Amino acid sequence: MHTATKQASSSVDSVEQAAMSLGEIAGSIRNITVMNQQVAEATKQQSEASEDINRNIISIQQIAESVVESSSEISETSERVLHEVSSLNKLVKI
DSSP states (O other): OHHHHHHHHHHHHHHHHHHHHHHHHHHHHHHHHHHHHHHHHHHHHHHHHHHHHHHHHHHHHHHHHHHHHHHHHHHHHHHHHHHHHHHHHHHHHO
8 A cells, every 4th residue: 555655646746747847848839939920020021121122222223224324315415515516616717
């Protein structure tokens, strides 16, 4: 009988220890779940920021192309004006 009582007490201790361990495991799982949610939110924010950067790069590229086109037009106009000035100088010298 004494042995049975000892075994029962030992079993109760083991069950209590297992219950405490399971409680710690459950707490750790909750912490991991919270961390996973935080990582998911941070990933979403980084993705949105990357999309914004991509849109801004495309906008900058379009502006740069427009500047190059305008510069080319200005250069052509400057050459025409220079040609006209040269022609007018020749007329004035005559």
